[in-house]
Amino acid sequence: MxxxxxxxxxxxxxxxxxxxxxxxxxxxxxxxxxxxxxxxxxxxxxxxxxxxxxxxxxxxxxxxxxxxxxxxxxxxxxxxxxxxxxxxxxxxxxxxxxxxxxxxxxxxMSMVFQSFALMPHLTVVQNAAFGLEISGINKAERQKRALDALDQVGLKDWARSYPRELSGGMQQRVGLARALAQDxxxxxxxxxxxxxxxxxxxxxxxxxxxxxxxxxxxxxxxxxxxxxxxxxxxxxxxxxxxxxxxxxxxxxxxxxxxxxxxxxxxxxxDPTTVFSVGDVARKSQLTLRWHKGEGFPTAALEQMRQEDRDYAYVLNRHQKFLGVVSSDTLDEAIERNERNLDGALLDNIEPVSAETPLQEILSEVRKYECPVPVINDEGQYMGVISKRTFLRTLEHGAQ
Amino acid sequence: MLSSKAFDDYIIPLEQWIEGGVSWLVENFRPQFQAIKWPVEVTLNGIDSLLQMIPPILFLIVLGIIAWRAAGWKVALFGILTLTLVGFLGLWEDTMTTLAMVICAVVFCVIVGIPLGIYASRSNRFESMLRPVLDAMQTTPAFVYLVPVVMLFSIGTVAGVIATIIFAMPPIIRLTNLGIRQVQADVVEASEAFGATKSQILWKVQFPLALPTIMAGLNQTMMLSLSMVVIAALIGAGGLGVPVFEGLNSLRVGLAGIGGISIVLLAMVLDRITQALGTSKHLERNESS
CATH class of the missing domain: 3.40.50.300 (P-loop containing nucleotide triphosphate hydrolases)
Known part of the structure; x- marks a missing residue:
């Protein structure tokens, strides 16, 4: 019990x-x-x-x-x-x-708020120590406990910044640290x-x-x-x-x-309205790094053969999504003697944003021959949504 | 028919009432009003004799340092140059007296005004009672209350400062009230959730967050005090109002002119410094992000 x-x-x-x-x-x-x-x-x-x-x-x-x-x-x-x-x-x-x-x-009891409710005039560590200061705990002790709490949420390095300088997610980590510091x-x-x-x-x-x-x-x-x-x-x-x-x-x-x-x-x-694309995207696909090197289409094709894939997702070195290649388009590119992947990218494949509700990408899922690529705000590759994933989400929600 | 004679039958004898009321106050409460005068007199004389005593060079250096710390080197340079100019206009002593009057008036406005503003921010009823009083303080022509001020406090620089305090206090009360009321409700709720007492919420959260607004109030209070300088000279106050007033009486345009220029220059220096005090460093950083 x-x-x-x-x-x-x-x-x-x-x-x-x-x-x-x-x-x-x-x-x-x-x-x-x-x-x-x-x-x-x-x-x-x-x-x-x-x-x-x-x-x-x-x-x-x-x-x-x-x-x-x-x-x-x-x-x-x-x-x-x-x-x-x-x-x-x-x-x-x-x-x-x-x-x-x-x-x-x-x-x-401590509390974390939807609006974060951080004190704009205090630094991150002073915010984390706010509850302790209210309780009258001495400065050295509250500094130590606040830094400890910030460490738990991975923000120790930001201790001297002000809340406005942080992103929303980081601000809420400070809110969480402020609550945790009270133990x-x-x-x-x-x-x-x-x-x-x-x-x-x-x-x-x-x-x-x-x-x-x-x-x-x-x-x-x-x-x-x-x-x-x-x-x-x-x-x-x-x-x-x-x-x-x-x-x-x-x-x-x-x-x-x-x-x-x-x-x-x-x-x-409808589960497709509850979930967004980012909630269900998976990084199950083969990704290739784009570069200008000679003979690259051949190397890419070889990699795909080894992993037994029909499609591969091309990213730059900052993980930015550039396009999708298939084994067929690579074959053609090799025949045309091309030296990079540009000519092999599939036409008409547009990535979708991670925040899109699942329901809005139905036509992409239906239309695209390959799983639909998902990107974040910065254009970075977040994974894909395949027909199978899409259907499984529908089924799971309907149970 | 409403003829021009319509009001002849009866006139409200408010004029007599006011006269009676003020005389009654003067007869019965003069000692009390003189007692109110005492702290103002002590503060004013203290500041004035300090400012008159220190050598102008030292004053300019201290002013420069304060302006530099608060507002940067440009304002510091501007302050030193303008006040040096005022000195060469031959009005250094009058300027120091005016500055003493302004500082003294602002000190009392802060001591009385900030607590009233805080209380107004916590009580809607008090705020609505206070509002017409503040309106009256700001809009009643100064000449109207100069007479009762003289009757109660006699003439001189102290009476001038008291009239200045009455006229200049409303902005700091209003902006303290406004600043505290504008503090986001969620940070106040968060403070409560962490077990803060009312006074902890006030001093650790509301007051610091309202400070830029309160400083804007202080700035306005200071500017209004300066604008009373000439009027205060009418009831015998010293300072930069005196050359203006004398110039007016004897039609000496030049004398009134240099007095006026000195008031404006002093106002500009004080305005730049107090405005900069209102924007502390982390708030600047917030705005730029």
Whole structure:
């Protein structure tokens, strides 16, 4: 039996004056929209009831407006609950005096934000040390712990930079380091990776999983992204209209969805709209380095024969994608006595951007004789999407 | 029909009320107002005698160093050259008195204005109460309150500084309030999430992030203080207002001219230095990225 770290019961948040009016309507079985129409009160979270085990990644998933951000802010009382209790290690957070609550926020729970929320006037290391400074830890100690946290997220060399000088993904690593420096037992991550582009996002997910391997923390992760929830969640809670409609492992939820809302995440939603090209691209193909050297088409053909490939993807030395050659076009180029690969590149093969939704490349997948090449913003080769990969994604999502 | 006689039947005796009110204040509270005057007087005399005492060469060197550290060598050079020119116009002592008045007025505007601005940023009710008061302070013609100021504080340089403080304080209050309110909500929320107290949020997050805006307020407060110099001379304040005022009275255009030029030059030097203070180094770097 795993140890229960956080126990939430009967938790409500109603925005607006005199929330009692809403409770009467909730008891009468009215829905969120009807209550708003009648009273002007917004039901943020309605009767949340769940527990989170120590050391697990607990994902709260839902569409925007489903109350997930409100829910997570009630765990550390950035938003004051209207009713209900939140027990953390057996202590009721909702009943804590302000100074006790501050101690909890300083030592046991830290938070990572969607907007990063870094202090623009502080350097990276000062940002990472921010929570420690608030707790009154002396300068030498907080410097050491902040650098240590930055080291964990691979940003030690940037300690003296300012946040604006970093990319989005790096800024969020600083946000992560700031949370880690506290050495909290609980981390609240509010859509922490949602503002990042898909490739960086999956990189950050890996980073989180890696950190979790080294040091098990209880992570409450808010997300609207099904793929992310399935990838990192030990258990997932699905929210709709302020209510938690199902809690379970990814498999549970996938195989036994509680209702049509839950199943719509998997069945009703076309998986090709959920995934982007970068999410499923694979580096399974042979790549060739372009250069001007003599006799290159012959060498390329020989390499392809050895690896038993019909196509090869040509890159420059900065990994930039240049085109695709096939064994046939190489044969012709050799007959024409050409000395580089330019003449052998297939016509009409345009690479697609990693951020494109999978659904938008259907015609390329159908049209191209070879797997569709995928590039990032800088034009670098990220892998390919073959017909087989495309179909497998469709099948997986439809299960 | 509304004739020109329509208002003859009754006139609100506000004029008499104001006169009565001010006389009542003067009769009953003069000692209290004199007590308010005391810290201003001590500060002003201290700064003024310091500035009059130090040799002009030393002053120019110190000014150059301050301007160089704050705004670079160009402003430092400009400051030294302009003030040397003012010295050769024969107005060095008046310039130092004016500078002392301006510094003194700004010091009191900061001491009173920044706390009021901070409080206004935290309370919407206080802000809405404060706003009409600030509007009145900025728009009431100075001549209107010169008379009660003289009645309460008598004439002289100190009374001039008090009138200057009233006129110059609104920008620093407004911009402190604005600067703090403009700090992004998410960094404030993040500070709360890490267990910061209200005063930690204020001093470690809101105030430093609002500082460029607050410094813009300081700059405006300083410029407004300078613009009161001539008016203050009307009630017996010393400084660069005096040659202007005398030139006006005796139609000596040249005298008024050199006084005016000196005020403008001093204003330009102070403006360049305080403007540069508002853009600290990391913020410059942010803008360029």
């Amino acid at each position: 795993p140890q229960e770290k956080v126990i939430v019961s009967g938790l409500f948040k109603i925005f607006g004056p005199n929330p009692d009016r809403a409770f009467k309507l909730i008891d009468a079985g009215k829905e969120k929209d009807a209550i708003f129409k009648e009273t002007g009160l917004t039901v943020g979270v309605q009767d949340a009831e769940f527990s989170i085990n120590a050391g697990e990644i607990f994902v709260v998933m839902g569409l925007s407006g489903s109350g997930k951000s409100t829910l997570v802010r009630m765990l550390n009382r950035l938003i004051e609950p209207t009713a209900g209790t939140v027990l953390i290690d057996g202590e009721d957070v909702t009943a804590m005096a302000p100074n006790h609550l501050r101690e909890l926020r300083r030592h046991s 909290p037992s609980i981390m609240l991550m509010d859509e922490a990776f949602s503002a990042l582009d898909p490739l960086i996002r999956s990189e950050m997910q890996d980073e989180l999983l890696k950190l979790q391997d080294q040091h098990e923390r209880t992570v409450v992760f808010i997300s609207h992204d099904l793929h992310e929830a399935m990838r990192i969640g030990d258990r997932i809670a699905i929210m709709e209209g302020g209510r938690i409609v199902q809690v379970g492992t990814p498999d549970d939820i996938l195989n036994n969805p509680a209702d049509r809302y839950v199943s719509s995440f998997f069945r009703g939603v």
